[in-house]
Amino acid sequence: MFFAVTVGDWLGEVENWVFAVLAIAMVYAAIRVVTTKNVVHAALFLVIALGGSAAIFLLLGAEFVAWTVVMVYIGAVIVLFLFGIMITRAPLGYETKLSHPRRVRIGAALASGALFLLIGGAMLDAFGDDPVPAAIDPTRTSDIGQSIFERFVIPFEVVSFVLLAALIGGIVIARQDPTVEEEEVLQ
Amino acid sequence: MIVAAVPFALWLAAKAVVTLGLMLGVVLVVIWAELKWSAHIQSRVGPWYVGGRYGWLHPIAEALKFLQKEDLVPEAADDKVFRLAPYVMLAGTIATFAIIPIGPTVVARDLDIGIFYLLAISSLSTLGVLMAGWSSANKYSLIGGVRAGAQLIAYELPLILALVAVAIQAGTLSLNGIVAAQTETLFTIGGFDVALPFALSGQFIGFVVFIIASLAELNRTPFDLPLAESELTMGYVTEYSGLRFSMFFLGEYAGVVAMAAVISTVYLGGYWMPGISDDALDWLGPFILVGKIFFIVFLYIWFRWTWPRIREDQLQRMAWKWLIPLTLFNIMATATLKVVL
Numbered sequence A: 001m002f003f004a005v006t007v008g009d010w011l012g013e014v015e016n017w018v019f020a021v022l023a024i025a026m027v028y029a030a031i032r033v034v035t036t037k038n039v040v041h042a043a044l045f046l047v048i049a050l051g052g053s054a055a056i057f058l059l060l061g062a063e064f065v066a067w068t069v070v071m072v073y074i075g076a077v078i079v080l081f082l083f084g085i086m087i088t089r090a091p092l093g094y095e096t097k098l099s100h101p102r103r104v105r106i107g108a109a110l111a112s113g114a115l116f117l118l119i120g121g122a123m124l125d126a127f128g129d130d131p132v133p134a135a136i137d138p139t140r141t142s143d144i145g146q147s148i149f150e151r152f153v154i155p156f157e158v159v160s161f162v163l164l165a166a167l168i169g170g171i172v173i174a175r176q177d178p179t180v181e182e183e184e185v186l187q
Numbered sequence B: 001m002i003v004a005a006v007p008f009a010l011w012l013a014a015k016a017v018v019t020l021g022l023m024l025g026v027v028l029v030v031i032w033a034e035l036k037w038s039a040h041i042q043s044r045v046g047p048w049y050v051g052g053r054y055g056w057l058h059p060i061a062e063a064l065k066f067l068q069k070e071d072l073v074p075e076a077a078d079d080k081v082f083r084l085a086p087y088v089m090l091a092g093t094i095a096t097f098a099i100i101p102i103g104p105t106v107v108a109r110d111l112d113i114g115i116f117y118l119l120a121i122s123s124l125s126t127l128g129v130l131m132a133g134w135s136s137a138n139k140y141s142l143i144g145g146v147r148a149g150a151q152l153i154a155y156e157l158p159l160i161l162a163l164v165a166v167a168i169q170a171g172t173l174s175l176n177g178i179v180a181a182q183t184e185t186l187f188t189i190g191g192f193d194v195a196l197p198f199a200l201s202g203q204f205i206g207f208v209v210f211i212i213a214s215l216a217e218l219n220r221t222p223f224d225l226p227l228a229e230s231e232l233t234m235g236y237v238t239e240y241s242g243l244r245f246s247m248f249f250l251g252e253y254a255g256v257v258a259m260a261a262v263i264s265t266v267y268l269g270g271y272w273m274p275g276i277s278d279d280a281l282d283w284l285g286p287f288i289l290v291g292k293i294f295f296i297v298f299l300y301i302w303f304r305w306t307w308p309r310i311r312e313d314q315l316q317r318m319a320w321k322w323l324i325p326l327t328l329f330n331i332m333a334t335a336t337l338k339v340v341l
Helices: A007-012 A014-035 A039-061 A062-088 A102-127 A140-151 A153-174 A180-186 B003-042 B058-067 B080-101 B114-135 B139-170 B177-181 B204-217 B241-265 B279-307 B313-341
Strands: B187-189 B192-194
Touching: A014 A039, A014 B192, A039 B080, A039 B114, A039 B279, A062 A102, A062 A140, A062 B058, A062 B114, A062 B139, A140 B003, A153 B058, B003 B080, B003 B114, B003 B241, B003 B279, B058 B241, B080 B192, B114 B139, B114 B177, B139 B177, B139 B204, B139 B279, B192 B279, B204 B241, B204 B279, B204 B313
Parallel strands: none
Antiparallel strands: B187 B192
8 A cells, every 4th residue: 555656666767766865865964963972063964964855845846945944944043053052162073971871862762763653654644655746836936925825824923923922032031131230330 | 767867967967067167257257356456456566467467367376376285184173074164165155156147048047936045045155154163173263153153144134134125026036037027117208218227226225235234244344254364364264275275265256256146136137238129138138247247346346455344243233233124124115115106
């Protein structure tokens, strides 16, 4: 039921070869993110994993989503990660403190394996045999805009409101009001 | 099926080679222009005399100087990241050229979401700069990298917000569409149709803000704090030498050309020029675009050799307190006018 396509068909499609290369690179990078003992290397391997996911979106014809992944994750999140690591402590070489005890590592491996099986099983069950639409619709980006601002406008507004609340909350928590003496000095 | 992909791959390779070749050619001319104009502005003698006349040999002498230097990696540096950083920086810059329309029909790829792609791909260079700053194992490099990071985070916002207003006015994200929107007739004087580029019709604030923010994004004077020779040696490129240094050098100038090309396309009408028929544009277009690029490049060079460097707090204040509110106002005004008119 899951694998109706034969191996020969699978190898005949160029997209599958590209996908295979991307998938191997992503899996390797994802494993290295958790096994490397250097924080900066972990962040850089995360770039490869995220770049791979953007490339898979491109392969599916979802240009807008792909470049959003690049912009938000590689351009903003990873740059902030690296920036944060660099202004706090930027150790060259390897840190021993980063390793967890054996039982934690086994637990984490079991948990992530279970999650992988759950998501993989659910995806195959739902979309297992559905073909990816071959023709790429050039108006897809404007379709996304249309559906966000017409059909899903209320959820969109709610999400922006939640984000705004989180932003203000973050400022309130991080902000330190000057004490009375400091206030006098400032004036 | 695999055979069917071969023409596509060949076509892709051809486009990449042509884009790269054009880019490198223009970049070499821009490096020469910087040497010449800096010599005129600051009375530097080298670029006047090298090679006998006009200093034509100077850029070649510079290139040879870089080629013969040893490719050093500091002992304490993080070897792999250190070696990879220049490539990441250069890749992010070169990828910009893929969507610049150099003529009505000549464009490597007319992306539906052109501007968005532009902003996404340029963040790769930031990554390269941070990698270089961290992996050099040098405090000057690290400070330079941190400064570059802070600066790029601050100035990416006005850059994006300025382009948002352009997208609203043009009604599209595609760069070809934006050029086309600038060729539409605004009004008629005595039977002569007048069409204005966005810099002159509604986006003047955006144009000025974009030029300022792009200077900061390129780490050029007066925003060259990440490199600041007088305090940080050379910032994040301190430890680089030989070929890898020249890759950073090339990346810097490729960035200048890319930014100038984006400004010319988005604000100055790109390959289009009033009074030239559509047939003539097919072969004149690229020359018009290069002319506009060199106008912007001239501004960049002029600023660099005549202005002092500003301070870190001034730089941050300018971005957050002036440029971002200005661009937000610009977006509001543009959106209102778009609805009213």
